[in-house]
Amino acid sequence: MTVIYLEKYKKEVIEKFGDKINRTEENNNEIHFILKNINDIPLICDYVCNSLGTRLATIICTDERKIRNGFVIRYVFGKENREDVFIFVTTLVNQDKLSFPSIALQIPAAFLYEREIKDMFGLIPVGNPDTRPLALHNWPENTFPLRKEFDLNTKGTRQEKQYSFLKVEGEGICEIPVGPIHAGIIEPGHFRFSILGENIINLETRLGYTHKGIEKLAESMKLEDALLLSERIAGDESVANSTAYCQAIEKIARTKIPKRAENIRTIFGELERLYNHIGTLAGISTDAGFPFGAARLNILKERLMQLNESSSGSRLLFGVNRIGGVRCNISDENRKLIINTLDIVSHDFEKIITFLKAKSSLMDRLKDTGKIQRKIAQELGVVGVVARSSGIDIDTRRDHPYASYFSHNHRTPQQLVEEQIEMEKRSGDVLARFELRVKEVRNSMTIIEESLNLASDDMFTNPPELITPYGSALGYSESHRGQTIHWIMIGENNSIFRYKIRTASFCNWPMIEHAILNDIVPDFPLVNKSLDLSYTGNDL
Amino acid sequence: MTNKTKGIMGNSSETIRDLDNSFIADNYRGGIVLNTGAINDQIGLAESACPTKALTSVKGDGKDLQVDHGKCIMCGYCSEIAPKLIKMMNKPDKPTQTKSRLVEQLVPQVQSSESYERIGIDLKNKIHKMFGRSLAIRQIDAGSCNGCEIEITALNNPIYDIERFGIHFVASPRHADVLLVTGPASRNMEIALKRAFEATPNPKIVIAVGACACSGGIFGDTYATTGGIDKIVPVDVYIPGCPPRPQSLISGLFLAIDKKIKNY
Incomplete structure (x- = not known):
C-alpha cells in the first residue's frame, strides 16, 4: 500500500514543482525530494505541509562538509491518516553562506527546530523572529557542538549572558520566576509567569537544564552502546526510544526482525505505557489535592513496575531491545504472570476510577482547566495524548505501524465512525486527558492480551557485520507521551554519523504556554502533570 | 480474587515490613559479581564489552579485573559475553561512604540481610539523636534521565x-x-546545584544517587556534563545503580546519617 501512496505524492509534488527539484529518492516508506535552490524551501514545505495534509515530524541538520561540501537540512513530514508515508524535503546549505530561510511563519511548529539548528550547527534561520539559545546556556560564541570538528570533551568557558524573557507591562502585573529546581521530585526547568492577581497573563518556559549532549555523544559510540544510551534519553520512555533506535538501524541494514521479537516489543511498549499512564493519573489526583486516589493508583504502579522487573530484569524496562530483535524472552511462566497481574490490576483500576469519577469536587477541578484550543494544537504540531485529547486524530501505532501493531489496527466501519465521533467530542481540558488516559490503559491491556500468543520463531536475527556507510533511515514509535522519531545516518565502520532524536515532549512543551492561559497559578502543577512532559526528552 | 485486591479501596496495609519479604525478582539485573576462580581469557572480552568502562584490568597484563560499581549501569553486556567470569546477581550494589569503596577487585560481595523495618527504625533513632526531629530531604535533578526520580x-x-x-x-x-542529587551534573545545572548546596543549612548531607551522579555513568564527562556530582559539591554517600532500587535508596540514607553522626 505504501508504494502506491509514495507514487501518488511523488507525482503530485513533481507536477507542481518539477523544475525546482533536482532528483527524488525512495527509501522504505520515505520519499526524498532534493531541491535545486535553498530559497524554495518555504514554498515547497508550505505546499507539502498545508496542501498535502502532512504534519511536520522533525527537521534534521547534518554536517556533511566532508562528503558534500556543506550542511544538509532535511524537513520531514508525516502523513497521519493511515497512509504510511514520510515526505523529506532536502536541501544543501553552502558552507560559505551558513544560513537558510526560515519556515516558521508558514509552519509554526518549525520555530524550535530552527533555534536548535542555530545552537548546534551555527546556521542562521533567516526570518525566524526568535533566535535565543535553546539548550546551550552561557555558551561561548562560535562554538557549535554538532559540527564535526568540535571535540566531544571540549569544556566551553562560561559566558554570563542575560536571557531575555518576554516582558509583560501594565498596572498590577508582576512576574513569578520558578525553577530551575522545582518543589517536587521532578526534573529542572525555568518558568516565568506574568500574573495579574492570580490570573496568568503569560507564561514562558526556558528549558535545556538537563542537556547532556546525547546526540553528540552517540557519534562516538558503538552501535550496541548507543542502544543503551537511547534507553536513557528518558528513563520512563526506555522501550519507545530503544525501539525507534533499533528500527532505524534495522532499516538501514535491511534486517527483518522475527515475528516473536515484534510481539515482545509490542508487549513491553504497552507495559511501559501502562505504568506511566497510571503514574500520571496518580499525579493528577495528587495535584488536584486528592492524595487518597494517588496512593491507591501508586500501589498499582508499583505492582506494574514489579511485573516489569520479573519479565525484563529492570523496573524501568531497560535492556529489552537489541539490534535485530529483543534481548528478553517472555517465557510461559512470565506469560502467566503477566496475565494474572494484569487481571488483578485491571480489576483494582476500575474500582479506583469509578471511585474517583464519583468525587464531584475532583471532577469539577479537572473540568475546563488547562484547556487547549484545537487550532493552536494543530499549528504547534502536538502529538500523543495531548493531541488526541483535543480532538486531533493521530497515533503512530496506527498511522505508521511498527512492531506488531499492524495486527491490532482492525476496525469495523461502525467502530471507525464511533471513534471519530468520540474524537470530535474531546474538549482538550485536563478532564479530557484524564479520561483518555483511562481509556488508553484499558486499550493497552487488550493489546497485551492479544499479543501474548507469541510466534514461536527466534528472538532476534543478526544484522550484517558491516552496515553500508552513509545509509540513513527513520525509526519511530508511540511512547506514552506521543510520537517519537529517531533518524540515524551510519558512518564508516559501523559508527554513527548522525543521530537525531525528537521525542514527543519536544513537540508538546510549547503547548503548555497556551494551555495555562486564563487559568490561575495554583492550576499550573495540575495542567503540567496532565500534559505529562519530559524535560530530559526535550533537552537531550 | 486474591487477598491483595480485597483491600485496595479499604484500610488493609500494603506497606512492606521486611526487606527479606519485599519484592525482588529472580531475574533482576542487579550488581555484578566476579568469579574469584578467575577465568583469565575472558577478561579482555568483558573489559571491551563494558560501555561505561566500569571494568578495567588492574595491572595491564589482563589478569586481574577491577569493577567500579559507581560506573556500572547493569546492562549485562559483560555477563553475556563472559558468563563464566561475571554473573549478574539479583541483589543491588550497596551504597558506600567513599568513592573508592565502590571499586572492588575480584572479591565476592557480601550482602547483609538486615530487615527493611529494622534499618528504618535504627535510622529514625539516629535522625532523632542528630536533629532532634524528622529528616527533611530536598531532591535535585542535575540532568538525570528521570529514571532515578x-x-x-x-x-x-x-x-x-x-x-x-x-x-x-x-x-x-x-x-x-x-x-x-541525581544525574551526571549537567553543565547547565552546575550553578543551580552550587547555590542549592550553599542555601542548605549545616549540618548538611549530600547523597549522589545513581551511576550518573557517582561517575557520570553512560553520559560520562563531556562538553555538556561534568562527570559526577562530586566535581561540584562534596558528596557524603554514593548510591550505585541504574537506577537504584527503593531499598538501596533507604540504606543509602542510613549510611549518610551514620557517617554524619560519627563526625558530628
Whole structure:
C-alpha cells in the first residue's frame, strides 16, 4: 500500500514543482525530494505541509562538509491518516553562506527546530523572529557542538549572558520566576509567569537544564552502546526510544526482525505505557489535592513496575531491545504472570476510577482547566495524548505501524465512525486527558492480551557485520507521551554519523504556554502533570 | 480474587515490613559479581564489552579485573559475553561512604540481610539523636534521565512509605538536611546545584544517587556534563545503580546519617 501512496505524492509534488527539484529518492516508506535552490524551501514545505495534509515530524541538520561540501537540512513530514508515508524535503546549505530561510511563519511548529539548528550547527534561520539559545546556556560564541570538528570533551568557558524573557507591562502585573529546581521530585526547568492577581497573563518556559549532549555523544559510540544510551534519553520512555533506535538501524541494514521479537516489543511498549499512564493519573489526583486516589493508583504502579522487573530484569524496562530483535524472552511462566497481574490490576483500576469519577469536587477541578484550543494544537504540531485529547486524530501505532501493531489496527466501519465521533467530542481540558488516559490503559491491556500468543520463531536475527556507510533511515514509535522519531545516518565502520532524536515532549512543551492561559497559578502543577512532559526528552 | 485486591479501596496495609519479604525478582539485573576462580581469557572480552568502562584490568597484563560499581549501569553486556567470569546477581550494589569503596577487585560481595523495618527504625533513632526531629530531604535533578526520580518517587508510595521513619521531602533546600542529587551534573545545572548546596543549612548531607551522579555513568564527562556530582559539591554517600532500587535508596540514607553522626 505504501508504494502506491509514495507514487501518488511523488507525482503530485513533481507536477507542481518539477523544475525546482533536482532528483527524488525512495527509501522504505520515505520519499526524498532534493531541491535545486535553498530559497524554495518555504514554498515547497508550505505546499507539502498545508496542501498535502502532512504534519511536520522533525527537521534534521547534518554536517556533511566532508562528503558534500556543506550542511544538509532535511524537513520531514508525516502523513497521519493511515497512509504510511514520510515526505523529506532536502536541501544543501553552502558552507560559505551558513544560513537558510526560515519556515516558521508558514509552519509554526518549525520555530524550535530552527533555534536548535542555530545552537548546534551555527546556521542562521533567516526570518525566524526568535533566535535565543535553546539548550546551550552561557555558551561561548562560535562554538557549535554538532559540527564535526568540535571535540566531544571540549569544556566551553562560561559566558554570563542575560536571557531575555518576554516582558509583560501594565498596572498590577508582576512576574513569578520558578525553577530551575522545582518543589517536587521532578526534573529542572525555568518558568516565568506574568500574573495579574492570580490570573496568568503569560507564561514562558526556558528549558535545556538537563542537556547532556546525547546526540553528540552517540557519534562516538558503538552501535550496541548507543542502544543503551537511547534507553536513557528518558528513563520512563526506555522501550519507545530503544525501539525507534533499533528500527532505524534495522532499516538501514535491511534486517527483518522475527515475528516473536515484534510481539515482545509490542508487549513491553504497552507495559511501559501502562505504568506511566497510571503514574500520571496518580499525579493528577495528587495535584488536584486528592492524595487518597494517588496512593491507591501508586500501589498499582508499583505492582506494574514489579511485573516489569520479573519479565525484563529492570523496573524501568531497560535492556529489552537489541539490534535485530529483543534481548528478553517472555517465557510461559512470565506469560502467566503477566496475565494474572494484569487481571488483578485491571480489576483494582476500575474500582479506583469509578471511585474517583464519583468525587464531584475532583471532577469539577479537572473540568475546563488547562484547556487547549484545537487550532493552536494543530499549528504547534502536538502529538500523543495531548493531541488526541483535543480532538486531533493521530497515533503512530496506527498511522505508521511498527512492531506488531499492524495486527491490532482492525476496525469495523461502525467502530471507525464511533471513534471519530468520540474524537470530535474531546474538549482538550485536563478532564479530557484524564479520561483518555483511562481509556488508553484499558486499550493497552487488550493489546497485551492479544499479543501474548507469541510466534514461536527466534528472538532476534543478526544484522550484517558491516552496515553500508552513509545509509540513513527513520525509526519511530508511540511512547506514552506521543510520537517519537529517531533518524540515524551510519558512518564508516559501523559508527554513527548522525543521530537525531525528537521525542514527543519536544513537540508538546510549547503547548503548555497556551494551555495555562486564563487559568490561575495554583492550576499550573495540575495542567503540567496532565500534559505529562519530559524535560530530559526535550533537552537531550 | 486474591487477598491483595480485597483491600485496595479499604484500610488493609500494603506497606512492606521486611526487606527479606519485599519484592525482588529472580531475574533482576542487579550488581555484578566476579568469579574469584578467575577465568583469565575472558577478561579482555568483558573489559571491551563494558560501555561505561566500569571494568578495567588492574595491572595491564589482563589478569586481574577491577569493577567500579559507581560506573556500572547493569546492562549485562559483560555477563553475556563472559558468563563464566561475571554473573549478574539479583541483589543491588550497596551504597558506600567513599568513592573508592565502590571499586572492588575480584572479591565476592557480601550482602547483609538486615530487615527493611529494622534499618528504618535504627535510622529514625539516629535522625532523632542528630536533629532532634524528622529528616527533611530536598531532591535535585542535575540532568538525570528521570529514571532515578521515578524510584525516589516510589519511596513515597504506600508500599515503601518512607515517611513512617520520619523522613520527608521538602520544597526548598533551605528547609532540608539532605540533598539527594541525581544525574551526571549537567553543565547547565552546575550553578543551580552550587547555590542549592550553599542555601542548605549545616549540618548538611549530600547523597549522589545513581551511576550518573557517582561517575557520570553512560553520559560520562563531556562538553555538556561534568562527570559526577562530586566535581561540584562534596558528596557524603554514593548510591550505585541504574537506577537504584527503593531499598538501596533507604540504606543509602542510613549510611549518610551514620557517617554524619560519627563526625558530628
